[in-house]
Amino acid sequence: MDIKEQINSDIKDAMKAREKETVETLRFLMAALKDFEVNNQKREVGISDEEAIAVIQSSAKKRRDSIEQFLAAGRDDLVEKERSGLAIISRYLPKQMDEEEVRAIVQTAVAQCGATGAKDMGAVMKILMPQVKGKADGGLVNRIVKEVLG
Incomplete structure (x- = not known):
């Protein structure tokens, strides 16, 4: 099962479990993957796992940047939301080096x-x-x- 199929499957599981935040985060991730496919004419061929990982890394980087900005603004409520979203996204990334x-x-x-x-x-x-x-x-x-x- 490739990454895109895994995310789709996890969306269904999260919907059944009524995990609203997980569903929302994974839907944003799927939208980013589909956007990449459309912008790079990959719709019929499909996106490779390497390309999917690059898109997921980009989404994770956006979350980290948002966390920094929300911390600077003192918005702890939004920091927590972004951190939990980042944790969900990180499940689809390869293990990071320390x-x-x-x-x-x-x-x-x-x-x-x-x-x-x-x-x-x-x-x-x-x-x-x-x-x-x-x-x-x-x-x-x-x-x-x-x-x-x-």
Whole structure:
């Protein structure tokens, strides 16, 4: 079962269980997937799991950004809603690497390309991103590379 089918199945299960928030979140996720299909002429072929993961990651990033903005505005009620939505969305993402795993891969990439300073960041990222794409938050990777090189 691909990701899109799994989400559809989970929507049905959540409807039966009367989990309003889960249904709402998953419907927004399905809308984002369908929007991607339409905008990229994938309607007849269907969306691949890699493309679906990219869309889901984008949705998760939007939720994280919303959480930051709501925290800054003092809207704790909306923060909780976004956090629970993020938890639901995260079920469909691959397991994320923790900071130590990312740091180890960054160290290897730095050694591999012989980077010595911030000017070599592009070369490090070129080696690094294929290894961590979809498995680690880009902001975390960027921060660790800057720490290691800076």
